[in-house]
Amino acid sequence: MPSQKQIARELGVSVATVSNALTGKGRVSQDVVDLVTERAAQLGYTPSAAGRALKTGRSGILGLVMPDITHPVFPDFAQGLEIEADARGYGILIANGRGTEAGQDNAIRQLIKRGVDGIIMIPRRGTRPQVPPVPMATISIASDPRFAVAANHRQGGKLAAQAILQLGHRSILLLGDDSHSPVQIDRIEGMAEALEGQAEFQVQWTGDHFPDLADLHATGVTAVLTVSDLLALRVVTEASQSGLRCPDDLSVIGFDNLPLSTAVRPTLSTIVPDTAELAKRAIAYLDAAIRDDQDPPAPSVVDMTLRLRDSTGPAPQTATQHRRTSP
Amino acid sequence: MPSQKQIARELGVSVATVSNALTGKGRVSQDVVDLVTERAAQLGYTPSAAGRALKTGRSGILGLVMPDITHPVFPDFAQGLEIEADARGYGILIANGRGTEAGQDNAIRQLIKRGVDGIIMIPRRGTRPQVPPVPMATISIASDPRFAVAANHRQGGKLAAQAILQLGHRSILLLGDDSHSPVQIDRIEGMAEALEGQAEFQVQWTGDHFPDLADLHATGVTAVLTVSDLLALRVVTEASQSGLRCPDDLSVIGFDNLPLSTAVRPTLSTIVPDTAELAKRAIAYLDAAIRDDQDPPAPSVVDMTLRLRDSTGPAPQTATQHRRTSP
DNA sequence: TTGTGATGATTAAACGATTAATCAAGGATT
DNA sequence: AATCCTTGATTAATCGTTTAATCATCACAA
CATH class of the missing domain: 3.40.50.2300 (Response regulator)
Structure with a gap:
């Protein structure tokens, strides 16, 4: 796999310059930027997710915990969430609550182990899922005190x-x-x-x-x-x-x-249910929490249509x- | 977040010792192993996925590409795959082909960017998905020449x-x-x-x-x-x-x-369809390819029941x- | 006593990307 | 002509983990 190091070596510049050229952050001449981007494209360079995650502390991955993935309403949900997450640059890692509270908590632990930046949770009814060390957006019902988004x-x-x-x-x-x-x-x-x-x-x-x-x-x-x-x-x-x-x-x-x-x-x-809207708000809520946004979206309820x-x-x-x- | 470095500092040992104690790889006295594991548990230490992935070159994550996540048969599939993947220590990142060949190829690219170790592909009919730089297990039909697993x-x-x-x-x-x-x-x-x-x-x-x-x-x-x-x-x-x-x-x-x-x-x-068996074989096939197994499982066809x-x-x-x- | 081995730990390098700090050189200003 | 600023690049450190290489001790045998 091509790395910044390889591009730098081939072009006779430093890795810092390559990084700056590709991210547009430091000070690099236009000539070098062109050279680097061209060579990167040639080699089919893809930034290493692990390297970036290690340095930035962000994996760009969200975890999705559902009580039962085989429930017929969840495909729609998952689709909406995937689309919205993708639009904001996140990927979605699925976890399965396996219908039990223990399974649900275990799913959260697994996701944390994998370094997710946040968790979207559709809680199993009557459970109080453990609080993870990352932001969590709960899709639940309006009477649930922890909900971030709810269908009406x-x-x-x-x-x-x-x-x-x-x-x-x-x-x-x-x-x-x-x-x-x-x-x-x-x-x-x-x-x-x-x-x-x-x-x-x-x-x-x-x-x-x-x-x-x-x-x-x-x-x-x-x-x-x-x-x-x-x-x-x-x-x-x-x-x-x-x-x-x-x-x-x-x-x-x-x-x-x-x-x-x-x-x-x-x-x-x-x-x-407007699953697209639910997904949109859930992801927006979670993204704001992850970015430590000043005024994050308030919990909200989405109306249904006939x-x-x-x-x-x-x-x-x-x-x-x-x-x-x-x- | 607690790291090996922190445990090492608090215990007055080197990080290498901590790593060895936790993974059981190098030579560490039983006393130190106990000390380290105990302190790790106290601090709620979780190994950094990014750090490990960077060093080992393995993310422990598989990508799942489906042509249409809203199709009613896919929840079952996803569930089976998640269970089998989890059993082998993998997580599953979902991607959506969005029904088009372009979307399908884009999904593959996204997964690669995120550093997946392998891809499980349910191809959209009539498409020839691009070949990713990681192993891929194709769940298709028996007449498809690239299939790894197929339902009969x-x-x-x-x-x-x-x-x-x-x-x-x-x-x-x-x-x-x-x-x-x-x-x-x-x-x-x-x-x-x-x-x-x-x-x-x-x-x-x-x-x-x-x-x-x-x-x-x-x-x-x-x-x-x-x-x-x-x-x-x-x-x-x-x-x-x-x-x-x-x-x-x-x-x-x-x-x-x-x-x-x-x-x-x-x-x-x-x-x-025996989705559990299909999932099992697909994951086994992919895992073998990722681990560069000597004799990987051959493509196989799974019978259905009435x-x-x-x-x-x-x-x-x-x-x-x-x-x-x-x- | 000296050498050999085993044991238990440390050092150091590496993975890939990011970023603050530094530096060289040329152009403009006084 | 001396100074200052800007530009464009490099150095070096860092994130957390793994692992090969090294080293210090001590026990034991010759």
Whole structure:
């Protein structure tokens, strides 16, 4: 591998001059600058990351800790983070929390060992990750006191509820699959808040058994708001098996805009998190902390948007009547 | 940050002794070893990655280049690779090919700049990625001459076909959505090979329009083998909308065992790639190349397995009769 | 007593880049 | 003509770790 030393030797100048010429820092004549850059290009010179890191104390690498890399929302995240990090000259080293708190702390240690300049952390719920000796940006929920950036899950829930109200639905099922997940709780609470006083609604958490959609429909429920597209997929297909048509008999809204949401028929209406914006702010926050910026960006919350597709429609007249007439 | 120098100073020994004590390489008395390790632990000493990398010429970091990080099969891959890399003491730096050949080459350059010891490459189809100055392990298809590890897509296709034959189906649709994808072509060819002479079948590539399943069913088709779970999801739900029941009227098999395959009803039968094994071999291959191993592992192909779920069932008698009696 | 070996530690150099300090030489100023 | 400033380059030190080479001690054998 070519080094500054080699360029210096071949050109008969000192390494300091080569370094200055390439970084444009010291005082070097234009002639020498040209000579050096030309020779560097010829040799295919690439500055040694290790050498630079050793001297400057910066590796230019950020660590990313996620509780579970196989979760379907994370690819989008990772992509956004990679793009933003790259734009600021950072690379991203991934680590896997392996679903446990111990694994999460171990991931942090590994990243520190590798000399990362900072850590982007998506904490496993209910854990208090150890504080690393480098800046950390936590992507979490707004109620988490340590968050640097958060998606506005409550607002997303509201959005879903408002959309379904606008379509005339007045009896609604709110469906989650993990009653301990703060994210799901926020989403459900947002829905409930918007629905309060506007419609009848009930909350269910699917554990062992899935709610009987036909029963619910018989009692007048015309819409199901779920906390994820996977759950929405389950509802849509389960409904179909029970002979309910979607959206004619049942409207469904999911969360996260997963790839499956456009593959399923009907396509899924969903609440989409602005992962690009989340990534942008997380990286900006972390970069500011690393550079010891005077006024770093404050923790912020990013709103979600509604994407209406084919799984939602106007409330059926029949169902509403049925509800009114049934005991 | 504590360094060997600091430990040495506090203990009144030389840095070389500290280094030797910590790595167990030179000649150091047991007493001193104990002293040094104890003090190192006290101070929370972590060896500087930059210093070590500079001296040894190894960063302990592998680069991962993927054509599109948002593709649903990649989380699984990334997870497997991270686990295997970690087991061998490597970290993984992600790079994004951004879907273009230029982006792919740029990703390689970025990784080189960051000093990776080797690169794991999942090439964008039809591209010839530039050769980096470090070892590279290519995860591709068996017909790709540069592959280090490949999933056996043909065999996977065969598996699907054999399963569907065993269930009595004799008129089958093979469905892809990208006729230029070598992976999809391999899968379809595998299916066709197993079906040849055993059953009637036709291949269709969904472009603008999706095949009319009701029509096909009317002509006797009782099973659809697809090249991906996303496509299978489309088939299952589209069929349901056409009034066909799955698996009673139509059996469906997908590929890749995506998370959605257990969320949809009926759950999807699918061909599952052994991503853990693929990752293991890719890392082993790369590690051997980096360590300049004498007899490195040869390029190898990893078989897939069949996972039968609820989207497949015996061929319907009615449909078969229908086909026999129809003109 | 002298030489030999083993043991345990130190010295010093090296990896590659950066940067403060220094120096030489030429041009401009008084 | 003596001084000062500017320009363009070099020297040397430093970051933290590793490692070959060296050295000092002491034990033991001849």
